[in-house]
Amino acid sequence: MISGPEDVTMAVWGANGPIEIGANLTVRVGALSRRGESLVGRTVRVVESGGKEVARGALGEEAWPGTALLWTTIVVPVPSEPGLHSWEAHVDASTLAFSIAAVPVPAHALRVLMINTTNLENTPLPGVHVRAGHYAATTDETGRAELSVPKGTHTLHAWKQGYGRVATTMEVHADVEISLATEVLADKDPQYVREHWL
Incomplete structure (x- = not known):
């Protein structure tokens, strides 16, 4: 006001x-x-x-x-x-x-598959937030999300609490599918915790 x-x-x-x-x-x-x-x-x-x-x-x-x-x-x-x-x-x-x-008006589908590679599991990862500029989605139970984006260069960011962040830049001129991998972030090293927090 x-x-x-x-x-x-x-x-x-x-x-x-x-x-x-x-x-x-x-x-x-x-x-x-x-x-x-x-x-x-x-x-x-x-x-x-x-x-x-x-x-x-x-x-x-x-x-x-x-x-x-x-x-x-x-x-x-x-x-x-x-x-x-x-x-x-x-x-x-x-x-x-x-x-x-x-x-710009979105013209293409950007399909993302998030893979959990912790311990070489290679399993789909649900609940990952995926964003390309103003366009955002969250992966479903199959680890998939779809964003409608305009033609051009997009930087794709993906994150989920407890997992490593992922970012990649890509050109979109048609419908695109991409797979991204992340893994569980390990807790701080026990020696680091003892030296700095105890």
Whole structure:
């Protein structure tokens, strides 16, 4: 929240990202006059960084749950270029900036198989967190996870508590399958524990 120059407190909810390029971002903008004036029906304008208005709405009569801010829902078009995009919500002379990361539309399946190589077991490992940039999944009981990613270079990270972290960089130009191996991390060497902690 922010207090504007005209004693209007504002908030924006729903600017969570990332979002796909060219999509619509639905946000809720709330406002409250700190002087006690009614803001019912007051216009909310959303402008892009260049100053052009891209959306507008009007504050309703009901306060956002758990707050005293009147609010409205506004649909903001997301630009077609990937990257961080910023807007400002305006109520009278008060403004509140918000931003969101726009990412390319996923076009390919990146399938991951996690293998536990502890003691040469080579068994599938469930519950591994797998992430490639903004795209994430968790391996199922068969040790498999699938991420939908856009074409390009991706650094894939995989981790699970008690196991070694794995990272690899790959080019994705079509659907891809990859196997990654990790093993249980051994506890600290007993001699190290005796020397440094006892």
